[in-house]
Amino acid sequence: MPDAATALTLQDKLAAAKTASTALATATTEQKHVALLAIVEAVRTGAERILPANELDLANGRENGIGAGLLDRLRLDQARLDGLAEAVEVVVGLDDPVGEVVRGRALPNGLQISQVRVPFGVIGAIYEARPNVTIDIAALAIKSGNAVVLRGGSAASHTNGVLVELLREALVSAGLPADAVQSIDEFGRDGATELMRARGFVDVLIPRGSAQLIQTVVRESTVPVIETGAGVVHIYLDESADEAMAVDIVRNAKVQRPSVCNAVETVLVHSGAAERLLGPVLSALQESQVTIHADERSIGVVPGALPVTDEDYATEHMALELSVRVVDSMDEAIAHIRSFSTAHTESIITNDLCNAERFLREVDSAVVMVNASTRFTDGGEFGFGAEVGISTQKLHARGPMGLPELTSTKWIVRGQGQVRG
Numbered sequence: 001m002p003d004a005a006t007a008l009t010l011q012d013k014l015a016a017a018k019t020a021s022t023a024l025a026t027a028t029t030e031q032k033h034v035a036l037l038a039i040v041e042a043v044r045t046g047a048e049r050i051l052p053a054n055e056l057d058l059a060n061g062r063e064n065g066i067g068a069g070l071l072d073r074l075r076l077d078q079a080r081l082d083g084l085a086e087a088v089e090v091v092v093g094l095d096d097p098v099g100e101v102v103r104g105r106a107l108p109n110g111l112q113i114s115q116v117r118v119p120f121g122v123i124g125a126i127y128e129a130r131p132n133v134t135i136d137i138a139a140l141a142i143k144s145g146n147a148v149v150l151r152g153g154s155a156a157s158h159t160n161g162v163l164v165e166l167l168r169e170a171l172v173s174a175g176l177p178a179d180a181v182q183s184i185d186e187f188g189r190d191g192a193t194e195l196m197r198a199r200g201f202v203d204v205l206i207p208r209g210s211a212q213l214i215q216t217v218v219r220e221s222t223v224p225v226i227e228t229g230a231g232v233v234h235i236y237l238d239e240s241a242d243e244a245m246a247v248d249i250v251r252n253a254k255v256q257r258p259s260v261c262n263a264v265e266t267v268l269v270h271s272g273a274a275e276r277l278l279g280p281v282l283s284a285l286q287e288s289q290v291t292i293h294a295d296e297r298s299i300g301v302v303p304g305a306l307p308v309t310d311e312d313y314a315t316e317h318m319a320l321e322l323s324v325r326v327v328d329s330m331d332e333a334i335a336h337i338r339s340f341s342t343a344h345t346e347s348i349i350t351n352d353l354c355n356a357e358r359f360l361r362e363v364d365s366a367v368v369m370v371n372a373s374t375r376f377t378d379g380g381e382f383g384f385g386a387e388v389g390i391s392t393q394k395l396h397a398r399g400p401m402g403l404p405e406l407t408s409t410k411w412i413v414r415g416q417g418q419v420r421g
Contacts, residue, residue: 010184013184014195014201014202015201016179016182018122020147020177021121024141024146024147024176025119026145029098033092036139036142039085039088039138040085040088041085042167046081050166053161054075054076054158057156058074060155064155067318069258069318070318073132074159076131087386090383091385091386094385096403097117097404097406098144100404102114110418111414112413112415113412114412115410116410116411117404117409119144119146120146120407121147122147123137123147123149123203123204124149124206125151125152126196126206126209127213128156128210129156130156130208131156131159133208134156134163135163138167140388140403141181142180142181144403145407149183150164150181150185151183151185151192153209157185164181164182196220197223202223203224205223205225206389206401211229211230214230226388226389226397227392228388228390229344229366229390229393230316230342231260231265231344231345232265232266232344233253233266233341233345234264234336234341234346235266235346235349236270237281237349238273238330238351239272240350241277241349242351246349247281249372250264251281251288253374254290255290255320256375258318258320259318261390262374262377262390266325267324268324268326268327270327270330270333271326271328278301282305285322292304292322293306293307293321293324294307295325295326298324298326313340314340330355330358334359334363341365343365343366345367345374345390346365346368346374347371349371356370356371367399378400382400387401387402
């Protein structure tokens, strides 16, 4: 027999979230912090509730063959729970964006006008096999005064169910409505479709996951979407690149956590540095069990490399696989990036200041780097605490999204009886 929560229709849940969003929008910073600190405690001490549910999801995932990359994203342990709790603590320490004055002035007629940050209202999130997103998005939504409706996917349903219970309990402990955090996982794919068309209930929708999931949401949603992107990420080794730096950065960008969207997928090497750099870089990758997909000019450098295809260049592997191409100029490198990048993150390794500045200027991705691992494209690393996602679009938000990106603005006008002539 279904309990009261599962007996609710999806429309009931959306309406409840809309009502709860009013309370969140007017909550004090102190109230929101009480709720967030309760979430920190629940996540940090809740392993006995969370991890058995997570093990069920992992077992189902292995049985269904979901792949090593998704299994890694799905997996929680005490260290990852502690990391989630620490991310929420960082959110507590950040400035509350609600009410922040973006700009303002006094008009010649005496009117005082100001543009201030306000919550969106209700944020919808559709994601897959990423239980950390449940905590990250909920924490950022609460701090920015928004209610949130979560569709976390079947792969993490047991884990997300427990996490949502903890989130709702934390809200109640702070005197805020539990309905400010809703899960619609029980409604399956039909629920996701309905969420995409819930104009009037949901103010903005954020997809996190595969390129296919994101494009489906962008294509089918009637709710405004902030498009987060799959990560076909590039590193370009310029002719002047330092060998030790190139080895360390490429290895870190691929190996440190290959299942995430900011892991590098393609390395482009200037032909003038190929003889010097390809051997050390590719050997270091192979020592870390990376499968190399190499073009004709690099395939003979290390044993066991596979011939690369255009499909490889366009693939976000989320695994220990990487494509390599030798190019004759920065023009050729930038052209390749324009052809295959998802506009997420690109990095150049160089000792040439002019080339660095040109790369920063001409590469049109959400994050462009010089002499740094692409693994730094992350809300936590950027100082945002938790992260909503990496926006690869150009409207409203771009790059790692934190608290300000979960707000809109409104204009406040204060007068003393002025009328327009």
